Amino acid sequence: MKDAQGDPAYGRTNWRRFAVAVAVPTAAAGALVFGLANGAFAASFAISGQPFKISADKLDGVGFAQYGDQLDTATKGDRDVPVAMSGIASAKLYNLCQSVRAPGSPISLTIRAGRDADAPAKATNLLIGMTELNGNAEFTDINIGQDASTLGQGGPKASGPLGSFGQEASRVVITDLKQTAVSTTAGTFTLTGLNLKINFPGKDGNPPECF
Numbered sequence: 210m211k212d213a214q215g216d217p218a219y220g221r222t223n224w225r226r227f228a229v230a231v232a233v234p235t236a237a238a239g240a241l242v243f244g245l246a247n248g249a250f251a252a253s254f255a256i257s258g259q260p261f262k263i264s265a266d267k268l269d270g271v272g273f274a275q276y277g278d279q280l281d282t283a284t285k286g287d288r289d290v291p292v293a294m295s296g297i298a299s300a301k302l303y304n305l306c307q308s309v310r311a312p313g314s315p316i317s318l319t320i321r322a323g324r325d326a327d328a329p330a331k332a333t334n335l336l337i338g339m340t341e342l343n344g345n346a347e348f349t350d351i352n353i354g355q356d357a358s359t360l361g362q363g364g365p366k367a368s369g370p371l372g373s374f375g376q377e378a379s380r381v382v383i384t385d386l387k388q389t390a391v392s393t394t395a396g397t398f399t400l401t402g403l404n405l406k407i408n409f410p411g412k413d414g415n416p417p418e419c420f
Contacts (some may be wrong), residue, residue, distance in 0.1 A: 239344050255283035256392045258290055259398070260340065261309040264419040265302045265323075265386040267304035273296030273348065274363025280392060290391055292338035296360075296367020297381065302330040305400075306409075306419035307393075315410045317418050322400035334364035334396035337388070344386040351378035364396075387420050 274296040279289040304324050310317040323330035353376045357369025362377045369375055408417050 230417075256280050256290065256338070258282040258391060259309065260389050260391055261307060262419040263337075263386070263388050263390055264304075264306045266304040266384065268297075268300055268302050268381070268383045268386050269299035269329075270300040270381045270383075272296075272362040272364065273381040274360040274367040274375065274377040274380065276357035276360060276367075276369030276373060277371055278338070280360060289325045290338075290340075291313065292340060292380065293342070294367065294369065295337045295339060295342075297335045298333065298364045298367075300332045300335050302332070305330040308418040310418065317408045319404075319406050319408060319417060320400075321406075322402055324402050328401040330398065330401060331399040332395045334366065334394075335398075336364065336367055336392075336394045337390050338392035339388050339390040342386075342388040344383045346381060346383045347349025347379040349380035352376060357388065 276294055277291070279291050279292045281289060302323050303326060305322050307320040308317055354377045355377060356371065357373040357375030358371040360368040360375045360377050362379060411417075
């Protein structure tokens with residue numbers, strides 16, 4: 210089937226419904242990128258609860274901390290999301306990708322940066338609330354089981370509740386990074402070679418995501 214311009218049409222799409230579904234994550238992700246680049250966000254905010262994917266060929270971080278926490282969602286009903294919080298004081302991310310899929314839609318948004326090996330994406334005081342992490346990690350001078358309230362190497366806001374489990378290291382290197390997260394904040398975020406794109410279904414019906 211083709212549309213009025215002769216281009217292939219992918220079924221009957223309710224564009225008004227699509228606009229509602231994708232506009233919020235698109236605007237939010239775009240605002241997140243440019244807001245973080247100017248240090249406009251605080252580390253504490255009500256999250257949407259919608260997961261997004263982050264991948265990188267390599268993350269090289271100086272100053273690392275990790276602890277468990279719960280994040281408040283903006284929806285009614287006081288629904289909290291349990292997460293592993295990872296803080297990195299200074300990070301370089303090579304071939305960075307972030308993707309989010311509109312709820313109930315096959316359409317996705319991707320943000321890519323740092324694809325030049327000599328110009329990676331950079332972040333300071335990076336704080337990520339994640340639900341899953343995969344990759345190959347190497348830690349330097351790591352403390353495991355430290356009281357989360359005493360963590361200090363991952364940035365000024367990367368510490369948890371008194372008496373809860375935490376760990377920190379002077380350096381972390383993760384290759385083939387793949388993680389699912391619900392929040393990301395940073396003091397500064399430099400995205401070299403930024404590309405933001407809305408992805409429509411391809412012939413196989415699956416739009417591109419980070420992984």
